[in-house]
Amino acid sequence: MRALYTAATGMAAQELNVQVISNNIANMRTTGFKRQRAEFQDLMYQNLRRVGSNTSAQGTKLPIGLDIGAGVKTSGTPRIMAQGSLLPTDRELDVAIRGEGFFRVLMPDNRTAYSRAGSFEMDDQGRLVTPEGYLVDPAITFPQNASNISINQQGEVSALLPNQTASTVLGQIQLARFVNKSGLEAIGDNLFLETAASGPPQNGNPSVDGMGTLLQSQLEQANVNAVTEISDLITAQRAYAMNAKVVTAADDMLQQTANMMR
Amino acid sequence: MDNALLVGLSRQVALQRELDVIANNIANINTNGFKGESVQFEEFLSSPARADSFPLADRRVSFVQDRATIADFSQGPLAQTGSPLDVAISGDGFLVVDTPAGERYTRNGALSRNANGELVTSEGYRVRGAQGPIQFDQNDADILIARDGAISAMNGNQIADRGKFLLVRFADPQRLTKEGLSLYSAPGQQPQAATADTSLQQGMVEKSNVQPVAEMGRMIEVTRAYAALANLMNRTQDLRSTAINKLADVPAS
Numbered sequence: 001m002r003a004l005y006t007a008a009t010g011m012a013a014q015e016l017n018v019q020v021i022s023n024n025i026a027n028m029r030t031t032g033f034k035r036q037r038a039e040f041q042d043l044m045y046q047n048l049r050r051v052g053s054n055t056s057a058q059g060t061k062l063p064i065g066l067d068i069g070a071g072v073k074t075s076g077t078p079r080i081m082a083q084g085s086l087l088p089t090d091r092e093l094d095v096a097i098r099g100e101g102f103f104r105v106l107m108p109d110n111r112t113a114y115s116r117a118g119s120f121e122m123d124d125q126g127r128l129v130t131p132e133g134y135l136v137d138p139a140i141t142f143p144q145n146a147s148n149i150s151i152n153q154q155g156e157v158s159a160l161l162p163n164q165t166a167s168t169v170l171g172q173i174q175l176a177r178f179v180n181k182s183g184l185e186a187i188g189d190n191l192f193l194e195t196a197a198s199g200p201p202q203n204g205n206p207s208v209d210g211m212g213t214l215l216q217s218q219l220e221q222a223n224v225n226a227v228t229e230i231s232d233l234i235t236a237q238r239a240y241a242m243n244a245k246v247v248t249a250a251d252d253m254l255q256q257t258a259n260m261m262r
Numbered sequence: 263m264d265n266a267l268l269v270g271l272s273r274q275v276a277l278q279r280e281l282d283v284i285a286n287n288i289a290n291i292n293t294n295g296f297k298g299e300s301v302q303f304e305e306f307l308s309s310p311a312r313a314d315s316f317p318l319a320d321r322r323v324s325f326v327q328d329r330a331t332i333a334d335f336s337q338g339p340l341a342q343t344g345s346p347l348d349v350a351i352s353g354d355g356f357l358v359v360d361t362p363a364g365e366r367y368t369r370n371g372a373l374s375r376n377a378n379g380e381l382v383t384s385e386g387y388r389v390r391g392a393q394g395p396i397q398f399d400q401n402d403a404d405i406l407i408a409r410d411g412a413i414s415a416m417n418g419n420q421i422a423d424r425g426k427f428l429l430v431r432f433a434d435p436q437r438l439t440k441e442g443l444s445l446y447s448a449p450g451q452q453p454q455a456a457t458a459d460t461s462l463q464q465g466m467v468e469k470s471n472v473q474p475v476a477e478m479g480r481m482i483e484v485t486r487a488y489a490a491l492a493n494l495m496n497r498t499q500d501l502r503s504t505a506i507n508k509l510a511d512v513p514a515s
Binding site for chain 1: 274277278279281282283284285286288289290291292293294296299301302328329330331332342343344345346370372374375376377378379384385398400401402403416417418434436437438439440441442443444449450474477478481482484485488489492495496499
Protein backbone atom coordinates (compact mmCIF):
# COMPACT_ATOMS: atom_id res chain seq x y z
CA MET A 1 0.00 0.00 0.00
CA ARG A 2 1.66 3.17 -1.23
CA ALA A 3 -0.23 5.43 1.21
CA LEU A 4 1.87 4.03 4.07
CA TYR A 5 5.11 5.19 2.49
CA THR A 6 3.63 8.48 1.32
CA ALA A 7 2.49 9.26 4.85
CA ALA A 8 5.92 8.24 6.15
CA THR A 9 7.56 10.89 3.95
CA GLY A 10 5.10 13.39 5.39
CA MET A 11 5.95 12.41 8.96
CA ALA A 12 9.70 12.63 8.26
CA ALA A 13 9.27 16.07 6.71
CA GLN A 14 7.23 17.40 9.64
CA GLU A 15 9.72 15.99 12.11
CA LEU A 16 12.45 17.96 10.36
CA ASN A 17 10.19 21.00 10.37
CA VAL A 18 9.84 20.73 14.16
CA GLN A 19 13.63 20.43 14.47
CA VAL A 20 14.15 23.64 12.52
CA ILE A 21 11.48 25.47 14.52
CA SER A 22 12.90 24.28 17.84
CA ASN A 23 16.36 25.49 16.84
CA ASN A 24 14.87 28.90 16.00
CA ILE A 25 13.09 29.09 19.34
CA ALA A 26 16.18 27.89 21.21
CA ASN A 27 18.15 30.72 19.62
CA MET A 28 15.56 33.41 20.26
CA ARG A 29 17.98 35.31 22.48
CA THR A 30 21.15 34.62 20.47
CA THR A 31 22.80 37.81 19.27
CA GLY A 32 22.92 38.04 15.47
CA PHE A 33 21.05 34.74 14.97
CA LYS A 34 19.14 34.40 11.70
CA ARG A 35 16.18 32.10 11.67
CA GLN A 36 15.77 29.20 9.26
CA ARG A 37 12.69 27.71 7.73
CA ALA A 38 12.09 24.30 6.27
CA GLU A 39 10.89 24.26 2.68
CA PHE A 40 9.14 21.31 1.11
CA GLN A 41 8.46 20.07 -2.38
CA ASP A 42 6.26 17.31 -3.72
CA LEU A 43 7.97 14.13 -4.92
CA MET A 44 7.64 12.37 -8.26
CA TYR A 45 4.25 11.45 -9.68
CA GLN A 46 3.35 8.10 -11.12
CA ASN A 47 1.34 8.57 -14.29
CA LEU A 48 -1.25 5.82 -14.42
CA ARG A 49 -3.03 7.55 -17.28
CA ARG A 50 -1.11 10.27 -19.00
CA VAL A 51 -3.04 13.42 -19.71
CA GLY A 52 -3.52 14.03 -23.43
CA SER A 53 -3.20 10.39 -24.49
CA ASN A 54 -5.59 9.17 -27.18
CA THR A 55 -8.86 7.65 -26.05
CA SER A 56 -10.05 6.66 -29.52
CA ALA A 57 -8.87 6.40 -33.10
CA GLN A 58 -10.87 9.55 -33.81
CA GLY A 59 -8.30 11.60 -31.95
CA THR A 60 -10.24 12.26 -28.76
CA LYS A 61 -7.82 12.88 -25.93
CA LEU A 62 -7.89 12.42 -22.17
CA PRO A 63 -8.62 15.85 -20.70
CA ILE A 64 -7.24 14.89 -17.29
CA GLY A 65 -4.77 12.24 -16.27
CA LEU A 66 -4.45 9.91 -13.33
CA ASP A 67 -1.32 10.87 -11.41
CA ILE A 68 -0.48 9.54 -7.99
CA GLY A 69 2.10 11.42 -5.99
CA ALA A 70 4.73 9.76 -3.85
CA GLY A 71 4.84 12.23 -0.98
CA VAL A 72 6.97 15.13 0.08
CA LYS A 73 10.65 15.96 0.47
CA THR A 74 12.51 18.75 2.17
CA SER A 75 14.10 20.95 -0.45
CA GLY A 76 16.15 22.97 1.98
CA THR A 77 16.36 25.01 5.14
CA PRO A 78 17.13 28.50 3.85
CA ARG A 79 18.12 31.14 6.33
CA ILE A 80 16.03 34.30 6.50
CA MET A 81 18.63 37.06 6.62
CA ALA A 82 16.22 39.83 7.58
CA GLN A 83 17.39 42.53 10.01
CA GLY A 84 16.91 41.74 13.69
CA SER A 85 15.82 44.39 16.14
CA LEU A 86 18.47 46.43 17.93
CA LEU A 87 18.91 46.36 21.69
CA PRO A 88 20.81 49.14 23.51
CA THR A 89 23.39 47.67 25.90
CA ASP A 90 25.60 50.48 27.33
CA ARG A 91 28.73 48.49 26.50
CA GLU A 92 31.37 50.29 24.45
CA LEU A 93 32.45 47.18 22.54
CA ASP A 94 28.97 46.12 21.45
CA VAL A 95 28.36 46.93 17.81
CA ALA A 96 25.30 46.23 15.68
CA ILE A 97 25.07 46.34 11.90
CA ARG A 98 22.00 48.04 10.50
CA GLY A 99 21.66 46.87 6.90
CA GLU A 100 23.76 44.57 4.75
CA GLY A 101 27.16 43.21 5.70
CA PHE A 102 28.95 40.91 8.13
CA PHE A 103 31.89 41.39 10.49
CA ARG A 104 34.99 39.53 9.37
CA VAL A 105 36.47 37.18 11.96
CA LEU A 106 39.84 35.43 11.67
CA MET A 107 39.51 31.87 12.88
CA PRO A 108 42.41 29.93 14.49
CA ASP A 109 42.84 27.88 11.30
CA ASN A 110 43.37 31.14 9.34
CA ARG A 111 40.06 30.92 7.53
CA THR A 112 37.85 33.97 7.54
CA ALA A 113 34.41 33.59 9.03
CA TYR A 114 31.58 36.11 8.91
CA SER A 115 29.28 37.13 11.72
CA ARG A 116 26.42 39.47 12.54
CA ALA A 117 27.05 39.23 16.27
CA GLY A 118 28.91 42.34 17.40
CA SER A 119 29.38 41.55 21.10
CA PHE A 120 33.15 42.07 21.02
CA GLU A 121 35.68 41.81 23.83
CA MET A 122 39.27 42.83 24.36
CA ASP A 123 41.94 40.17 24.89
CA ASP A 124 45.06 40.38 27.12
CA GLN A 125 46.97 42.20 24.38
CA GLY A 126 44.26 44.77 23.90
CA ARG A 127 43.03 43.31 20.57
CA LEU A 128 39.39 43.36 19.53
CA VAL A 129 38.10 39.77 19.63
CA THR A 130 34.83 37.84 19.51
CA PRO A 131 33.56 36.12 22.70
CA GLU A 132 35.45 32.99 21.55
CA GLY A 133 38.69 35.00 21.39
CA TYR A 134 38.89 35.04 17.59
CA LEU A 135 40.47 38.17 16.13
CA VAL A 136 38.33 40.68 14.31
CA ASP A 137 39.72 41.31 10.83
CA PRO A 138 41.31 43.85 10.19
CA ALA A 139 42.92 43.72 13.63
CA ILE A 140 42.34 46.61 15.99
CA THR A 141 44.60 46.95 19.03
CA PHE A 142 43.81 49.24 21.92
CA PRO A 143 46.83 50.64 23.80
CA GLN A 144 46.85 50.27 27.57
CA ASN A 145 44.94 52.94 29.46
CA ALA A 146 42.80 53.77 26.41
CA SER A 147 39.46 55.10 27.49
CA ASN A 148 36.28 56.43 25.94
CA ILE A 149 36.32 54.02 23.02
CA SER A 150 34.05 55.17 20.26
CA ILE A 151 33.02 53.41 17.08
CA ASN A 152 31.28 55.62 14.57
CA GLN A 153 28.76 54.71 11.85
CA GLN A 154 31.54 54.41 9.24
CA GLY A 155 33.38 51.85 11.40
CA GLU A 156 36.19 54.13 12.55
CA VAL A 157 37.43 53.07 16.01
CA SER A 158 38.92 55.80 18.18
CA ALA A 159 39.82 56.16 21.84
CA LEU A 160 41.15 58.73 24.23
CA LEU A 161 44.77 58.02 25.16
CA PRO A 162 46.36 59.23 28.41
CA ASN A 163 47.70 62.81 28.40
CA GLN A 164 45.79 63.72 25.25
CA THR A 165 42.76 65.89 24.81
CA ALA A 166 41.56 64.70 21.39
CA SER A 167 40.75 61.07 20.67
CA THR A 168 43.06 59.03 18.44
CA VAL A 169 41.92 56.86 15.54
CA LEU A 170 43.01 53.28 16.25
CA GLY A 171 41.63 51.38 13.30
CA GLN A 172 38.78 50.71 10.94
CA ILE A 173 36.17 47.93 11.19
CA GLN A 174 35.41 46.50 7.77
CA LEU A 175 32.36 44.61 6.64
CA ALA A 176 31.87 41.97 3.97
CA ARG A 177 28.74 41.43 1.94
CA PHE A 178 27.55 38.65 -0.33
CA VAL A 179 25.33 38.48 -3.38
CA ASN A 180 23.42 35.57 -1.86
CA LYS A 181 23.82 35.82 1.88
CA SER A 182 21.26 33.05 2.43
CA GLY A 183 23.83 30.76 0.80
CA LEU A 184 26.35 31.17 3.64
CA GLU A 185 27.15 28.09 5.67
CA ALA A 186 26.49 28.40 9.39
CA ILE A 187 29.14 26.71 11.53
CA GLY A 188 27.82 27.60 14.97
CA ASP A 189 29.28 30.19 17.37
CA ASN A 190 27.32 32.83 15.38
CA LEU A 191 29.76 32.37 12.51
CA PHE A 192 29.18 31.82 8.82
CA LEU A 193 31.51 30.61 6.07
CA GLU A 194 31.61 31.55 2.41
CA THR A 195 30.30 28.88 0.00
CA ALA A 196 30.03 28.47 -3.75
CA ALA A 197 26.39 29.50 -3.45
CA SER A 198 26.98 32.69 -1.50
CA GLY A 199 29.50 34.08 -3.98
CA PRO A 200 32.79 35.72 -2.96
CA PRO A 201 32.76 38.40 -0.25
CA GLN A 202 33.01 42.05 -1.20
CA ASN A 203 34.82 43.92 1.50
CA GLY A 204 34.27 47.54 2.28
CA ASN A 205 33.81 50.14 4.94
CA PRO A 206 30.46 50.50 6.66
CA SER A 207 28.05 53.09 5.20
CA VAL A 208 29.71 52.84 1.76
CA ASP A 209 28.33 51.11 -1.36
CA GLY A 210 25.19 49.83 0.29
CA MET A 211 27.01 48.35 3.32
CA GLY A 212 25.16 48.70 6.58
CA THR A 213 25.96 51.32 9.15
CA LEU A 214 27.46 50.45 12.53
CA LEU A 215 25.80 51.37 15.79
CA GLN A 216 27.88 51.37 18.94
CA SER A 217 26.48 50.10 22.26
CA GLN A 218 23.74 48.18 20.50
CA LEU A 219 23.33 44.50 19.73
CA GLU A 220 21.34 42.92 16.93
CA GLN A 221 18.81 40.51 18.39
CA ALA A 222 17.82 37.26 16.70
CA ASN A 223 15.23 37.85 13.98
CA VAL A 224 13.04 35.09 15.42
CA ASN A 225 9.43 36.07 15.90
CA ALA A 226 7.88 34.07 18.74
CA VAL A 227 4.33 34.24 17.36
CA THR A 228 5.34 32.98 13.91
CA GLU A 229 7.42 30.18 15.36
CA ILE A 230 4.68 28.98 17.68
CA SER A 231 2.05 29.01 14.95
CA ASP A 232 4.50 27.16 12.66
CA LEU A 233 5.04 24.65 15.45
CA ILE A 234 1.31 24.07 15.84
CA THR A 235 0.92 23.56 12.08
CA ALA A 236 3.85 21.14 11.98
CA GLN A 237 2.58 19.16 14.94
CA ARG A 238 -0.93 18.88 13.51
CA ALA A 239 0.42 17.90 10.10
CA TYR A 240 2.51 15.20 11.77
CA ALA A 241 -0.53 13.88 13.59
CA MET A 242 -2.57 13.82 10.40
CA ASN A 243 0.12 11.89 8.55
CA ALA A 244 0.15 9.41 11.42
CA LYS A 245 -3.63 9.05 10.99
CA VAL A 246 -3.13 8.16 7.34
CA VAL A 247 -0.74 5.41 8.42
CA THR A 248 -3.42 4.13 10.80
CA ALA A 249 -6.05 4.24 8.06
CA ALA A 250 -3.84 2.36 5.61
CA ASP A 251 -3.03 -0.18 8.29
CA ASP A 252 -6.74 -0.55 9.00
CA MET A 253 -7.46 -1.27 5.36
CA LEU A 254 -4.65 -3.82 5.17
CA GLN A 255 -6.04 -5.51 8.26
CA GLN A 256 -9.49 -5.71 6.67
CA THR A 257 -7.90 -7.36 3.65
CA ALA A 258 -5.98 -9.82 5.76
CA ASN A 259 -9.14 -10.71 7.69
CA MET A 260 -10.97 -11.59 4.50
CA MET A 261 -9.04 -14.83 4.30
CA ARG A 262 -10.39 -17.38 6.74
CA MET B 263 -15.79 -16.27 -8.97
CA ASP B 264 -18.95 -14.39 -8.21
CA ASN B 265 -19.51 -11.03 -9.77
CA ALA B 266 -20.07 -9.62 -6.28
CA LEU B 267 -16.50 -10.46 -5.36
CA LEU B 268 -15.07 -8.95 -8.51
CA VAL B 269 -17.14 -5.80 -8.24
CA GLY B 270 -16.06 -5.47 -4.63
CA LEU B 271 -12.46 -5.99 -5.64
CA SER B 272 -12.64 -3.26 -8.29
CA ARG B 273 -13.92 -0.84 -5.66
CA GLN B 274 -11.24 -1.85 -3.16
CA VAL B 275 -8.45 -1.25 -5.67
CA ALA B 276 -9.95 2.14 -6.46
CA LEU B 277 -10.24 2.97 -2.76
CA GLN B 278 -6.60 2.09 -2.17
CA ARG B 279 -5.65 4.51 -4.93
CA GLU B 280 -7.86 7.16 -3.37
CA LEU B 281 -6.08 6.71 -0.05
CA ASP B 282 -2.76 7.08 -1.89
CA VAL B 283 -3.93 10.43 -3.23
CA ILE B 284 -5.15 11.55 0.21
CA ALA B 285 -1.82 10.47 1.73
CA ASN B 286 0.03 12.57 -0.85
CA ASN B 287 -2.19 15.58 -0.10
CA ILE B 288 -1.62 15.27 3.63
CA ALA B 289 2.13 14.69 3.19
CA ASN B 290 2.24 17.97 1.26
CA ILE B 291 0.17 19.95 3.74
CA ASN B 292 3.13 22.28 4.37
CA THR B 293 4.50 22.39 0.82
CA ASN B 294 4.49 25.89 -0.63
CA GLY B 295 2.38 26.26 -3.76
CA PHE B 296 1.06 22.70 -3.59
CA LYS B 297 -2.37 22.03 -5.09
CA GLY B 298 -4.45 19.22 -3.63
CA GLU B 299 -5.89 16.47 -5.77
CA SER B 300 -8.94 14.29 -5.71
CA VAL B 301 -9.80 11.12 -7.60
CA GLN B 302 -12.62 10.86 -10.06
CA PHE B 303 -14.28 7.49 -10.46
CA GLU B 304 -16.37 6.17 -13.29
CA GLU B 305 -18.61 3.24 -13.87
CA PHE B 306 -17.33 0.47 -16.07
CA LEU B 307 -20.02 -1.81 -17.49
CA SER B 308 -19.24 -5.37 -18.41
CA SER B 309 -20.47 -6.66 -21.75
CA PRO B 310 -24.07 -7.90 -21.35
CA ALA B 311 -24.55 -11.54 -20.57
CA ARG B 312 -26.65 -13.47 -23.03
CA ALA B 313 -29.39 -15.45 -21.36
CA ASP B 314 -32.79 -15.13 -22.98
CA SER B 315 -34.54 -17.79 -20.94
CA PHE B 316 -35.10 -15.49 -17.93
CA PRO B 317 -38.36 -13.57 -17.66
CA LEU B 318 -36.51 -10.33 -16.86
CA ALA B 319 -33.72 -8.99 -19.04
CA ASP B 320 -30.22 -9.49 -17.69
CA ARG B 321 -28.58 -6.44 -16.20
CA ARG B 322 -25.04 -5.57 -16.98
CA VAL B 323 -22.58 -5.78 -14.10
CA SER B 324 -21.09 -2.46 -13.25
CA PHE B 325 -17.53 -2.14 -11.93
CA VAL B 326 -15.83 0.96 -10.65
CA GLN B 327 -12.66 2.40 -12.12
CA ASP B 328 -10.55 5.36 -11.07
CA ARG B 329 -10.52 7.59 -14.05
CA ALA B 330 -8.50 10.65 -13.24
CA THR B 331 -6.96 12.79 -10.55
CA ILE B 332 -8.31 16.31 -10.61
CA ALA B 333 -6.12 19.03 -9.19
CA ASP B 334 -7.84 21.72 -7.20
CA PHE B 335 -6.27 24.94 -8.50
CA SER B 336 -7.96 27.18 -5.95
CA GLN B 337 -5.90 29.79 -4.16
CA GLY B 338 -3.95 28.57 -1.13
CA PRO B 339 -3.61 30.72 1.99
CA LEU B 340 -0.82 33.32 2.00
CA ALA B 341 1.70 33.24 4.82
CA GLN B 342 4.04 36.06 5.68
CA THR B 343 7.71 35.08 5.68
CA GLY B 344 9.63 38.33 5.91
CA SER B 345 12.02 37.29 3.15
CA PRO B 346 12.06 39.99 0.43
CA LEU B 347 12.49 37.45 -2.38
CA ASP B 348 9.37 35.46 -1.52
CA VAL B 349 6.42 36.09 -3.78
CA ALA B 350 2.91 34.74 -3.55
CA ILE B 351 0.77 34.71 -6.67
CA SER B 352 -2.75 35.90 -6.21
CA GLY B 353 -4.89 34.77 -9.14
CA ASP B 354 -4.47 31.96 -11.65
CA GLY B 355 -0.93 32.76 -12.84
CA PHE B 356 2.25 30.69 -12.74
CA LEU B 357 5.92 31.67 -12.56
CA VAL B 358 8.07 30.43 -15.45
CA VAL B 359 11.21 28.49 -14.49
CA ASP B 360 14.08 27.36 -16.76
CA THR B 361 15.04 23.79 -15.88
CA PRO B 362 17.53 21.52 -17.64
CA ALA B 363 14.50 19.68 -19.06
CA GLY B 364 13.00 22.86 -20.48
CA GLU B 365 10.42 25.41 -19.45
CA ARG B 366 8.42 24.55 -16.35
CA TYR B 367 5.80 26.41 -14.33
CA THR B 368 5.40 26.80 -10.61
CA ARG B 369 3.28 28.45 -7.93
CA ASN B 370 6.01 28.08 -5.31
CA GLY B 371 7.36 31.59 -4.85
CA ALA B 372 10.06 30.91 -2.22
CA LEU B 373 12.91 32.31 -4.31
CA SER B 374 16.48 33.32 -3.62
CA ARG B 375 19.53 34.78 -5.32
CA ASN B 376 22.39 32.57 -6.45
CA ALA B 377 26.11 33.41 -6.38
CA ASN B 378 25.81 35.17 -9.77
CA GLY B 379 22.97 37.35 -8.52
CA GLU B 380 20.31 35.58 -10.57
CA LEU B 381 16.87 34.95 -9.13
CA VAL B 382 16.44 31.19 -8.65
CA THR B 383 14.05 28.67 -7.09
CA SER B 384 15.12 26.55 -4.13
CA GLU B 385 16.37 23.95 -6.66
CA GLY B 386 18.61 26.59 -8.25
CA TYR B 387 16.56 26.88 -11.47
CA ARG B 388 16.45 30.37 -12.95
CA VAL B 389 13.19 32.27 -12.81
CA ARG B 390 12.30 33.86 -16.11
CA GLY B 391 11.52 37.52 -16.37
CA ALA B 392 9.50 39.23 -19.06
CA GLN B 393 12.83 40.04 -20.78
CA GLY B 394 15.13 37.12 -20.00
CA PRO B 395 16.43 35.95 -16.60
CA ILE B 396 16.17 38.26 -13.63
CA GLN B 397 19.61 39.47 -12.64
CA PHE B 398 20.61 41.45 -9.57
CA ASP B 399 23.75 43.51 -9.07
CA GLN B 400 26.21 42.80 -6.26
CA ASN B 401 25.35 46.02 -4.47
CA ASP B 402 21.58 45.67 -4.67
CA ALA B 403 19.77 46.13 -1.38
CA ASP B 404 16.15 46.70 -0.37
CA ILE B 405 14.60 44.75 -3.22
CA LEU B 406 11.06 45.77 -3.96
CA ILE B 407 8.60 43.69 -5.95
CA ALA B 408 5.52 45.50 -7.13
CA ARG B 409 2.08 43.96 -7.42
CA ASP B 410 2.44 43.65 -11.18
CA GLY B 411 5.77 41.83 -10.83
CA ALA B 412 8.10 44.75 -11.56
CA ILE B 413 11.34 44.41 -9.59
CA SER B 414 13.46 47.30 -8.40
CA ALA B 415 16.34 47.54 -5.97
CA MET B 416 18.43 50.20 -4.25
CA ASN B 417 21.85 50.25 -5.86
CA GLY B 418 23.99 52.72 -3.93
CA ASN B 419 21.76 55.74 -3.75
CA GLN B 420 19.76 55.03 -6.86
CA ILE B 421 16.74 52.90 -7.55
CA ALA B 422 17.61 50.43 -10.28
CA ASP B 423 15.10 48.58 -12.44
CA ARG B 424 15.68 44.81 -12.39
CA GLY B 425 13.04 43.64 -14.83
CA LYS B 426 9.64 42.09 -14.30
CA PHE B 427 8.39 38.61 -13.47
CA LEU B 428 6.97 36.63 -16.37
CA LEU B 429 3.54 35.43 -15.30
CA VAL B 430 1.58 33.04 -17.44
CA ARG B 431 -1.77 31.31 -17.26
CA PHE B 432 -3.26 28.28 -18.97
CA ALA B 433 -6.59 27.95 -20.72
CA ASP B 434 -6.96 24.45 -19.27
CA PRO B 435 -4.89 24.06 -16.09
CA GLN B 436 -6.24 20.50 -15.61
CA ARG B 437 -4.05 19.41 -18.51
CA LEU B 438 -0.86 20.48 -16.74
CA THR B 439 1.32 17.57 -15.64
CA LYS B 440 2.77 17.56 -12.15
CA GLU B 441 6.47 16.83 -12.27
CA GLY B 442 7.29 16.91 -8.56
CA LEU B 443 9.54 19.61 -7.01
CA SER B 444 6.50 21.95 -7.19
CA LEU B 445 6.89 22.12 -10.97
CA TYR B 446 4.34 21.66 -13.72
CA SER B 447 4.90 20.98 -17.39
CA ALA B 448 2.39 21.81 -20.10
CA PRO B 449 2.42 19.16 -22.82
CA GLY B 450 0.46 20.24 -25.88
CA GLN B 451 -0.55 23.56 -24.40
CA GLN B 452 0.86 27.03 -24.91
CA PRO B 453 1.00 29.42 -21.95
CA GLN B 454 -0.81 32.69 -22.32
CA ALA B 455 -0.04 36.01 -20.69
CA ALA B 456 -1.60 36.23 -17.23
CA THR B 457 -4.65 38.39 -16.81
CA ALA B 458 -4.47 41.79 -15.16
CA ASP B 459 -6.12 40.34 -12.03
CA THR B 460 -3.02 38.26 -11.31
CA SER B 461 -0.85 40.05 -8.79
CA LEU B 462 2.21 39.29 -6.72
CA GLN B 463 2.59 39.81 -2.99
CA GLN B 464 6.13 40.32 -1.81
CA GLY B 465 7.33 38.77 1.47
CA MET B 466 4.60 36.12 1.40
CA VAL B 467 4.39 32.57 0.12
CA GLU B 468 1.34 30.66 -0.97
CA LYS B 469 0.91 27.64 1.29
CA SER B 470 -0.59 24.35 0.27
CA ASN B 471 -4.32 24.57 -0.51
CA VAL B 472 -4.97 21.15 1.07
CA GLN B 473 -7.79 21.41 3.61
CA PRO B 474 -6.96 19.13 6.54
CA VAL B 475 -10.58 18.72 7.66
CA ALA B 476 -11.79 17.70 4.21
CA GLU B 477 -8.90 15.27 3.77
CA MET B 478 -9.53 13.64 7.16
CA GLY B 479 -13.22 13.34 6.28
CA ARG B 480 -12.39 11.72 2.95
CA MET B 481 -9.96 9.39 4.66
CA ILE B 482 -12.61 8.19 7.10
CA GLU B 483 -14.99 7.71 4.19
CA VAL B 484 -12.41 5.61 2.35
CA THR B 485 -11.61 3.37 5.33
CA ARG B 486 -15.31 2.88 6.12
CA ALA B 487 -16.17 2.06 2.53
CA TYR B 488 -13.26 -0.35 2.43
CA ALA B 489 -14.40 -2.07 5.60
CA ALA B 490 -17.97 -2.26 4.30
CA LEU B 491 -16.74 -3.91 1.13
CA ALA B 492 -14.60 -6.36 3.03
CA ASN B 493 -17.70 -7.23 5.00
CA LEU B 494 -19.74 -7.62 1.82
CA MET B 495 -17.14 -9.89 0.32
CA ASN B 496 -17.08 -11.99 3.48
CA ARG B 497 -20.84 -12.37 3.27
CA THR B 498 -20.56 -13.46 -0.35
CA GLN B 499 -18.13 -16.12 0.66
CA ASP B 500 -20.43 -17.21 3.49
CA LEU B 501 -23.30 -17.39 1.05
CA ARG B 502 -21.32 -19.58 -1.26
CA SER B 503 -20.04 -21.95 1.41
CA THR B 504 -23.55 -22.25 2.85
CA ALA B 505 -24.90 -22.96 -0.62
CA ILE B 506 -22.28 -25.59 -1.23
CA ASN B 507 -23.02 -27.27 2.10
CA LYS B 508 -26.80 -27.12 1.74
CA LEU B 509 -26.95 -28.20 -1.88
CA ALA B 510 -24.48 -31.01 -1.43
CA ASP B 511 -26.34 -32.28 1.61
CA VAL B 512 -28.12 -35.18 -0.03
CA PRO B 513 -30.47 -36.65 2.54
CA ALA B 514 -30.06 -40.38 2.96
CA SER B 515 -33.31 -42.03 1.96
